[in-house]
Amino acid sequence: MKPAPFAYRRPGSLPEALAALAGEANAKVLAGGQSLVPLLSMRLAAPALLVDINGLPGLDTVTVTGDGVRVGALARHADVLAHQEARRVQPLLAMALGHVAHATIRNRGTTVGSIVHADAAAEMPVVLTLLGGSVDVESTAGRRTIAANDLFLGPLESSLRHDEIAVEAFFPALPPGAGVAFDEIARRHGDYALVGAAALVDGDSVRVGYLSVSDVPTVVDLSGVPLDEMGEAALDRLEPAGDIHATAAYRAQLVRVLTARVVRAAYDMAGTAGSTHEGER
Ligand SMILES: Cc1cc2nc3c(=O)[nH]c(=O)nc-3n(C[C@H](O)[C@H](O)[C@H](O)COP(=O)(O)OP(=O)(O)OC[C@H]3O[C@@H](n4cnc5c(N)ncnc54)[C@H](O)[C@@H]3O)c2cc1C
Secondary structure (H helix, E strand, C coil): CCCCCCEEECCCCHHHHHHHHHCCCCEEEECCCCCHHHHHHCCCCCCCEEEECCCCCCCCCEEECCCEEEEECCCEHHHHHHCHHHHHHCHHHHHHHCCCCCHHHHHHCEHHHHHHHCCCCCHHHHHHHHHCCEEEEEECCEEEEEEHHHCEEECCEECCCCCCEEEEEEEECCCCCCEEEEEEECCCCCCCCCEEEEEEEECCEEEEEEECCCCCCEEEECCCCCHHHHHHHHHHCCCCCCCCCCCHHHHHHHHHHHHHHHHHHHHHHHCCCCCCCHHHC
């Protein structure tokens, strides 16, 4: 199929892009196009106007400070994955990005686009939520910061308004002595995950985020739960659904297996050998 007709603008400045969005309620931002273009081609989206942000200056940056990693709206997945400082300050970024699609898609798709697209099967929304990150958005009314916890409302639904452009995502740094891990099961490497899990252990705190399990990225606090009971404890708070790709029972089994696997790996990274959990590993 071919997309329904639409108008196309490629502004050269952010104010110009924001004005174009403000002037058309049925407009869509075009970033890497790796999700939007298929949706247009299948006519699952039919915007009147596409505002292509690829000509906007200054948005393709990855900035690393002691606080964390700031990813601009035009930084491609591949840019973030290859960024050694980003990997050092927050290793979960590269761990998860290695599972995002294939190299050709990572070369074009943006990390910020992936977040605001709000696909519960995507890796970066879960990473942002688990780390307690945020997204900065701009409109003609000004700039605001949306915490990850307030960003994901439902399947492919974020709390961005139609006239807002996400300009930057912020991923907090890994605290000293903390550990992270990521793993997922997909039919083929690069496919969307049947289930994925990311763990963050920091002292006594153990939190695990799941993708492809609920309608939105979901983080479960498993602090104080013995390692061999964590999968079951997580399932008490999740409701894996069945679909054409996997039954609910299979997804539940993947939650059990992946929970233990990522928490163990995060402990290994944190170097907590000798902690109270050691006997359970
Ligand atoms: C074959 C294939 C396999 C894939 N596998 C995976 C996978 O395993 N994991 C995964 O996470 N992703 C996967 N993707 C999707 C890929 O990661 C996309 O790059 C990503 O989801 C969207 O980023 P984009 O820059 O291409 O956004 P676009 O496609 O340009 O836009 C997607 C949506 O976000 C909006 N948007 C984008 N940027 C902004 C912005 N700055 N401000 C406001 N709104 C914005 C658009 O309006 C649109 O609604 C796959 C894609 C393909 C084609």
